[in-house]
Amino acid sequence: MLGSGLIKGLAQTAKNFFGSYHDPARMVTVEYPEQKRVVPEASRTIPFLVYDGEDPELGLRCTACKICEVECPTQCIYIVKNTSKKPDHVGKMQFHPATFDIDISVCMGCGICAEVCPFDSIKMDQVFELSTADRFESLLLHKQQLAKPNSYFGKIHPTEAGEIDIRREQDKRKAEAKAKADAEAKARAAAEVQNAAANSAAPPPSPQTVTPA
Amino acid sequence: MTKLDQIFVSTKHWLVGLAPEMLQSLASILLSIIPIMAVFGGCFAVTTILERKGLGRIQNRFGPNRVGPFGFLQPMADGIKMLTKEDIVPFQSDKVMHFLAPIVLTVPIWLAFSVLPFGRNMVAVDFNAGILFFFAAGAASELAVFMAGWASQNKYSLMGAMRAMAQMISYEVPLVLSAIPVIMIAGSLSLPQIVEAQAGYGAGWFPQWHVFTPWGLAGFGLFLVAATAESNRSPFDLPEGESELIAGFLTEYSGFKYALFFLGEYLGLFAISGLAVTLFLGGWHAPLPILEWLPSWFWFFVKFASLIAAFIWVRGTMPRLRMDQLLNLSWKFLVPLAVLNLFVTAVWHFSSNWQSFGGLAARWLMCGGLLAAAYVLLGRSLSRGQGTPRKYTYAE
Amino acid sequence: MPSEIAFFTFAGLTLISAIAAMTMRNLVYCGLCSAAAFAGIAAIYLQLSAEFVGFAQFLVYVGAIAILIVFTVLLTRGTDIKPTVAIVSRGWIAGVVIAGLVFASISVPVFMSATLWRTAPPEVAAPVEMIGLELMTRYILPLEAIGLLLTVALIGAVVIAMREKPAESIEPEVTDLEENSTPAPRFDVSSLEVKS
Ligand code: SF4
Ligand code: SF4
Numbered sequence: 061m062l063g064s065g066l067i068k069g070l071a072q073t074a075k076n077f078f079g080s081y082h083d084p085a086r087m088v089t090v091e092y093p094e095q096k097r098v099v100p101e102a103s104r105t106i107p108f109l110v111y112d113g114e115d116p117e118l119g120l121r122c123t124a125c126k127i128c129e130v131e132c133p134t135q136c137i138y139i140v141k142n143t144s145k146k147p148d149h150v151g152k153m154q155f156h157p158a159t160f161d162i163d164i165s166v167c168m169g170c171g172i173c174a175e176v177c178p179f180d181s182i183k184m185d186q187v188f189e190l191s192t193a194d195r196f197e198s199l200l201l202h203k204q205q206l207a208k209p210n211s212y213f214g215k216i217h218p219t220e221a222g223e224i225d226i227r228r229e230q231d232k233r234k235a236e237a238k239a240k241a242d243a244e245a246k247a248r249a250a251a252e253v254q255n256a257a258a259n260s261a262a263p264p265p266s267p268q269t270v271t272p273a
Numbered sequence: 274m275t276k277l278d279q280i281f282v283s284t285k286h287w288l289v290g291l292a293p294e295m296l297q298s299l300a301s302i303l304l305s306i307i308p309i310m311a312v313f314g315g316c317f318a319v320t321t322i323l324e325r326k327g328l329g330r331i332q333n334r335f336g337p338n339r340v341g342p343f344g345f346l347q348p349m350a351d352g353i354k355m356l357t358k359e360d361i362v363p364f365q366s367d368k369v370m371h372f373l374a375p376i377v378l379t380v381p382i383w384l385a386f387s388v389l390p391f392g393r394n395m396v397a398v399d400f401n402a403g404i405l406f407f408f409a410a411g412a413a414s415e416l417a418v419f420m421a422g423w424a425s426q427n428k429y430s431l432m433g434a435m436r437a438m439a440q441m442i443s444y445e446v447p448l449v450l451s452a453i454p455v456i457m458i459a460g461s462l463s464l465p466q467i468v469e470a471q472a473g474y475g476a477g478w479f480p481q482w483h484v485f486t487p488w489g490l491a492g493f494g495l496f497l498v499a500a501t502a503e504s505n506r507s508p509f510d511l512p513e514g515e516s517e518l519i520a521g522f523l524t525e526y527s528g529f530k531y532a533l534f535f536l537g538e539y540l541g542l543f544a545i546s547g548l549a550v551t552l553f554l555g556g557w558h559a560p561l562p563i564l565e566w567l568p569s570w571f572w573f574f575v576k577f578a579s580l581i582a583a584f585i586w587v588r589g590t591m592p593r594l595r596m597d598q599l600l601n602l603s604w605k606f607l608v609p610l611a612v613l614n615l616f617v618t619a620v621w622h623f624s625s626n627w628q629s630f631g632g633l634a635a636r637w638l639m640c641g642g643l644l645a646a647a648y649v650l651l652g653r654s655l656s657r658g659q660g661t662p663r664k665y666t667y668a669e
Numbered sequence: 670m671p672s673e674i675a676f677f678t679f680a681g682l683t684l685i686s687a688i689a690a691m692t693m694r695n696l697v698y699c700g701l702c703s704a705a706a707f708a709g710i711a712a713i714y715l716q717l718s719a720e721f722v723g724f725a726q727f728l729v730y731v732g733a734i735a736i737l738i739v740f741t742v743l744l745t746r747g748t749d750i751k752p753t754v755a756i757v758s759r760g761w762i763a764g765v766v767i768a769g770l771v772f773a774s775i776s777v778p779v780f781m782s783a784t785l786w787r788t789a790p791p792e793v794a795a796p797v798e799m800i801g802l803e804l805m806t807r808y809i810l811p812l813e814a815i816g817l818l819l820t821v822a823l824i825g826a827v828v829i830a831m832r833e834k835p836a837e838s839i840e841p842e843v844t845d846l847e848e849n850s851t852p853a854p855r856f857d858v859s860s861l862e863v864k865s
Contacts, residue, residue: 062652066591073331073590080330089334370701402797405724409711412732416704419739423697435743438736445732462721462797 104184121181331589370424375533378417392570425525433521437512448499450611454618468556482555508591683709704735
């Protein structure tokens with residue numbers, strides 16, 4: 061009959077009204093500045109730069125390759141490459157940024173920069189209390205403000221950070237193993253050269269013993 | 274008891290007596306206007322915060338609770354915000370009408386309060402045709418809404434105004450039609466006399482309010498639905514449907530003028546609630562004889578506050594109607610029912626001497642049965658085809 | 670004296686609004702000015718202590734008729750269409766002639782009637798009850814006639830509004846459309862060119 065739905069609805073809202081006074085579990089909101097919700101792992105706001113170890117300058121993963129700068133749809137990243145190089149986690153010499161600025165008043169939090177970075181350097185942050193009294197200077201974040209340790213990354217995105225850490229560890233091991241093998245091969249080759257020089261009648265080295273490059 | 278009951282009336286007389294001879298009539302007028310404006314202005318402030326808190330609770334939220342103790346100073350903060358905001362008048366708008374619209378809306382609504390009896394002997398002017406005055410004063414608000422919508426020179430505003438006018442015209446018919454039975458039974462257009470007609474208690478305890486009769490109950494329901502629509506409140510708040518019309522005819526208003534519209538909307542709600550109390554809920558009469566020691570104005574405001582609470586409750590519950598549903602509800606359901614209610618009232622009136630037990634029962638059965646049957650039948654025809662699963666053409 | 674001041678104020682307001690309603694170019698203004706004229710007439714009724722008529726005039730004319738006028742203006746044509754004829758034209762002259770004739774045909778009986786020369790009764794209050802009784806007894810026939818006329822107008826309006834019904838039923842229903850038609854063409858990615 062007409063009206064039965066209305067009564068059902070009114071009963072429901074009345075239940076909510078009185079329930080909300082004695083049953084805190086009903087409340088869908090929290091009193092924000094005093095209480096805060098734990099944000100879900102997948103949430104994201106603005107990007108930040110990951111660094112390994114203690115020193116934000118030395119440990120910065122970014123190689124100033126500028127892929128993110130090019131891909132950013134809003135063009136809010138500004139990078140200046142440093143002239144000097146420093147070793148990365150696998151020991152290879154890489155450039156690093158002299159300037160790395162993100163204008164977070166323009167950034168729309170799309171996460172594309174984090175997606176395209178081949179060095180796992182730029183990742184999405186979860187900070188959200190970003191309001192400032194000044195529209196321009198305080199919303200342009202520099203390298204110093206953007207750089208955050210890997211441990212922080214691990215805290216906010218444990219799954220992703222864990223995978224990346226394992227991969228980077230493997231890379232590093234592989235690189236070390238390769239370096240060692242290279243060194244051994246070099247040593248062996250040197251020895252063989254010496255051997256050959258010592259007695260030229262010896263057979264040439266079998267190809268299997270050479271580690272593939 | 275009478276002292277407390279008449280405290281406002283006697284205070285006014287005392288104050289008027291203090292004034293010099295020449296100014297006494299002026300003082301009397303002022304002393305009627307100022308308390309009404311103060312009381313209902315205060316009601317406006319209190320209602321906004323209570324409504325927001327109530328709606329919050331209905332949705333399992335806290336509602337505003339930051340400004341002052343439990344957030345009760347929120348209306349003040351809102352007021353300061355409204356008054357200090359920039360008043361933006363669109364470049365292309367019709368400046369004069371844009372300015373006049375909020376005034377044309379608010380002033381007549383204040384006038385409507387002057388005929389409401391707030392307590393025994395507490396009515397500003399007792400017009401012979403008081404209820405007609407009330408509806409006439411309300412009529413100007415439609416023009417104001419049109420002026421606001423048209424002067425803004427904005428599609429959304431104009432559409433909102435058209436919707437508002439269509440809605441107000443459609444719902445004014447059932448509103449007035451549902452008030453007519455009361456006039457028929459009370460035999461007067463004067464609101465204090467309508468209240469008088471509801472005095473006394475049947476069998477010593479049963480209040481003789483109009484709502485406790487079959488036609489009164491139906492009329493009260495119809496009146497409330499029409500009043501909700503007339504004051505543009507949810508579920509009939511299409512004129513400002515923010516999902517499709519931004520804010521309807523309010524789109525181009527800001528600052529103080531917006532506040533005036535807001536005030537006008539709430540005052541309209543208060544006025545029409547006061548009228549509902551007067552017409553159907555026995556005005557300032559106490560619900561039971563043993564409660565008569567409480568002053569009459571207290572009872573008026575208790576009933577008034579419960580009606581406002583009911584409006585807030587409904588607003589927190591019902592989703593907005595679609596335009597065609599809105600008009601269908603008025604023309605295919607409320608208007609026929611209201612017309613039938615006129616007939617039922619006539620039957621009730623002419624059977625008023627069936628006072629034996631069987632006669633009373635027959636009277637109740639006949640009138641109530643007619644209305645209930647009409648309700649079910651009309652309701653069925655109105656909701657035909659509704660409630661079946663909806664078929665979406667382009668969306669999943 | 671104050672009552673005369675009030676009368677001339679209201680009468681002036683009514684006349685000015687009425688003239689404005691006839692001469693203004695913007696139809697919406699015309700509608701609103703006529704509303705003001707109606708309100709002025711209501712005020713004159715009230716000043717004559719004809720409460721019921723005054724309020725009824727306000728409720729019906731300002732509350733309903735004026736709204737209908739602006740509604741019609743909005744629904745039928747744009748508000749800022751410039752009229753093609755000048756205000757003073759041959760049609761205007763004809764209008765004046767017709768208005769004069771109508772005025773004459775009303776005023777002649779009015780001035781001829783004996784009521785005009787009778788002195789007014791001292792108490793002119795017309796209570797609502799009296800109006801109701803008179804309407805239901807002495808003037809019942811005119812009342813019924815007006816009721817019938819309005820009903821005819823109402824039914825006529827409904828008939829006019831319903832005339833488009835048959836055409837509508839020929840059109841296929843939306844649900845049929847959905848089942849038979851091919852899916853709507855989607856945005857074609859291949860039409861995009863990558864600009865280097
Ligand atoms: S953050 Fe990543 S993509 Fe961007 S410049 Fe540094 S290394 Fe390249
Ligand atoms: S999140 Fe998106 S918008 Fe923000 S810096 Fe990264 S790519 Fe640019």
